[in-house]
Amino acid sequence: MSDPAIELKGISKAFGAVQANKDISIRVMPGTIHGIIGENGAGKSTLMSILYGFYKADKGEIFVGGKKTVIPDSQAAIAAGIGMVFQHFKLVENFTVLENVVLGAEDSAMLKPSLTRARRELKALAAEYELNVDPDAVVEDIGVGMQQRVEILKALYRGADILILDEPTGVLTPAEADHLFRILDGLKREGKTIILITHKLREIMDITDTVSVMRRGEMTATVKTSETSPAELAELMVGRKVLLRIEKSAPALGEVILDVKDLNVTDDKGVHRLKNVSFQVRAGEILGIAGVAGNGQSELLEVLGGYEKATGTITLRGQTIDLTGGKSDGQSRRRRGIAHVPEDRQREGLIMDYHAWENVAFGYHHDARYRKGLLMDNAAIKADTAGKMKRFDVRPPDPNLAAKNFSGGNQQKIVLAREIERNPDLLLVGQPTRGVDIGAIEFIHEQIVALRDQGKAILLVSVELEEILALSDRVAVMFDGQIMGERLPGETDEKELGLLMAGMTDVPTDKPVHEAVEEQLAHAGTGDKRGS
């Protein structure tokens, strides 16, 4: 038996008082696809960043191809034949593909010869692994799937034999993901070793040969994929049995709460972000908006939340809502009974340096109950916060702790408590469980369903198709700023929704699905900045 391509022995890493990796050992065999699965915050990314020389381990050893290797920086990792595709791409957006590939791997002090050679090699790599990209395209103008390929090309151009991919499918349509997996298969056949980090059980089952499970900084198991099951993996990840389905009753539909007609948004670069978007949400209903990130969902939430200008009409319970001017802001939306759990709690939903209690008043700081004369009634806010923390099981239940000191799940619960307890007519929810551990996911899903059962209207935006299918009473799919169609969750499947997410209403007959998807995305690609 050959030496493992990668072997880690006893790796530990702490950030301040937080132990991100505890005594981790793992062996990755050459020519295999090795999955690493775990919840958010389990320490997967930290471990791989150590392998790529991005962080320095406090303890432990790394062996590459059986040889002990010290990897103090990325340069050393590259020299050892390791390449990494980060979850957030490390590309220079206003450089061309070619410039990005060459950056850091130039042959000489002058650029020209390097660029010429890279152009030639890219062509060869493209032919070999189905990795087609236009070398002269500027990165910010190409789609996310394409950008990911640039990252893979960057690694291959540097001669990587071992390729690490961190959550690579989060930004892809299902068809694009399938294509990616075929590329990875091809690389494996050429003898490359691939480490795939993900939190999606399905991907692990579909493509990996071996899978390692991480939980709370520790490696809990390494098993052959063929000898395990999703249920077993889930249990290993969470440490207990998990419910993979949400119990919910049939919806009791009421009157139309939100009516959106012909909504259009053009951003300051002149790119059309929303194109004639129309839909309705009824009382007692969850409308799920599916789609790959960056297809207008964020803009839709921003318009409804009052901080993006738009044309068209929106009515709430039949009353028109201003879309521009002084009465179109977050404050007036809140007064009209629209609550909003934003997509990015750290950038929008919370002030990370504010205490929990200050965050509970955030957006509602003009409320009469939080006021005492001209001043804010901090005591009242704190009391309210204590109650909310108890009801939403926020841990630790300390109103005086800064938001940044809570875990992702608990931060999200603070936002959710604030918005849900306002008893809104309409709740906007964006990516409710992004970066949240499974325990909190269950709780958050229950809260959303409970609000719907009270007869409220809920607009749910999520890039997790599973989440959309599990929660929604009706699903609308967005692509390139438009709504491609609406489906009932019981009457559709991931495959159909996946095509809609790529802007296609029919299954192509003349060519393979992934090619059709690719073409479609190439046409819509310009100005499309998914995930940003």
Next chain:
Amino acid sequence: MDAMPKWAEVTLVPLISLLLAAILSALVILAIGENPWAAVKLMVSGALGSTYGWGYTLYYATNFIFTGLAVSIAFQARMFNIGGEGQALVGGLGVALVLLYLPFPHWTIALIASAAGAALFGAAWAFIPAILQAKRGSHIVITTIMFNFIAASLLNYMLVGPIKAPGQEPATSKFPATTQLPSFQDMFSTADTVLFRGAPANVTFFVGIAACFALWLLIWRTRLGYELRAFGHSESAAKYAGISPTKIIVVSMLISGGLAGMMAINNVQGEAERLVLNAVEGAGFIGIAVALMGRSHPVGVFIAALLFGFLYQGGAELALWTSIPRELIVVIQALVILFTGALDNMVRMPLEKVFLSMRRPPKPDRKSTTARAAE
């Protein structure tokens, strides 16, 4: 978790920064052939050794309270108002116009009117850079600096032209006697002993203390302060919450400019009792060091202002009795800005290590923190 207890954060970090600045300043004094220890003794005796010295120290401190608060309120909204100098100059113009052209029966009414004039003029001078930043994205550091130069020219023009008093000097005539503010000498001397003789400290010092309290209330207890700090922490979150960036930028800069302008009741009305050229003497810039050292908190600003009052008066004594020029204060001010503002981490990181190693037993590995930091 925060690595350092709060008390250390607010006391140790500024104190060590100050110490570093002091050591470097001592080296400068050594380098120009003077004795640092003698210099310190001279500064202390000159600035704190008599009520006369105190009278100057507190007078300068009053200036710095206003300019320090001005920079602080802008910092809270993450605006860098480097234009306190110009705003204070123009505030002086406001004071002069009010006192020269309106009749006042008593100094109390004069003080209220001149404070309003000073604040109004100072705020107006900050308004243009603010609105340009909010609406056009013009870099506020550059525009406020430009407005300092423009203010100097404006004052120059006014003092050699429209409001110049007869005579050689580019200055206004003296303000009417009824507008004279009570000095510390007037307020604290008894029949037997004269205190603060001839020193310029005056009732404005108490206005400064009141301003500290008012600003504390504004920042930490009102909805405006809440919004302002929220905007300072995160513009994107502020937008989500329906807080208007334009409003916050403009309002914070108006308050900032107003406070800088109000310095003029101290130096123009309280001390000179007329408007002269370059009346601000760099106090606007010292406000930056004061705000940084005081960590943009009114209490910190007050303490830092006292310290700089001491340095300023001590520096004046040095210039008088030794060959150390007054500009030494600018060097100290620069070093304080450097250490408390820019090299903050250099001081903080070793301190955090010390505190981390002292923390025992290690905190239980709470799930909440693990989960967040690991990825």
Next chain:
Amino acid sequence: MDLNTLIQMLDATVRLATPLLLACLAGLYSERAGIFDIGLEGKMLAAAFVAAAIASVTGQVYLGLLAGIGASLLLSAIHGVASITFRGNQLISGVAINFLAAGLSVVIAQSWFRQGGRTPQLSGEGRFRSITLPFAESLSGVPVLGPIYAELISGHSILVYVAFLTVPLTWWLLFRTRFGLRLRAVGENPAAVDTAGVSVIGLRFAAVGICGILCGLAGAYLATGLQTSFTKDMTSGRGYIALAALIFAKWRPWHALYACLLFGFLQVIPLRPDLITNTLGLRLNGQLLEALPYILTVVILAGFVGKAIPPRAGGTPYVKER
């Protein structure tokens, strides 16, 4: 306005644009690498003082120039340590450097020369003299082109030519070399540079170093080329105006040249109030003229820049993502 007056004004524009241009290009390197630099002013001022002081003591302007560059580099190093190594606030660091230079220059000048914070007048080898280009004399008789060549192009000090040649050199370095590619990348996305195995810190220090050298040239030119001594606060806002020019130029070398010529011209206007009176028919008073460059800087920043997008990673220290 006749040709001679025009040439005179353009000639003065070139002279006054030179320190702006050097400072602007200095800022360009720094900001392209993601380090904002409000401290151009202070570095120029320090260089001006040290250059004038050393030139007057040694009588050798080139020694002065070297010393001036050294002083500027020292301040650059402080800015680098504060904003790169210790990830401090770049604006505040720059402001501190400006005050440091303003204070120290006068303190040292006073204790060294005892002339009220200025340096002695330079003469002879102590200052940069103008260079007459070949054939300037003989061609000056040629109509139009002759005077332009002899008066406008010829007859400046060496640093003026250095400044103007730095423009194409900068363009070439930024867009045609490996160093330039990496420099631009580190200002846009340092993580891309880091993961590509190139040192972010090294690149940024290199950029800050180049910035120091160019500010040194700018300052030395002020005190030993344009003027004949150092005087207190003699940069009078040029560092900030250079930054405004940099924004106006949207961080591009050739545009920086045009912007600095424009701002240089704005500084010439106050020197020739008679021309405004003659051409526009209005009499501006002295203080307004004095303030004019500053006012116009604000006007240009506010009105004509449009949307200037600075290098994306500008002003934020690089921290490896957690």
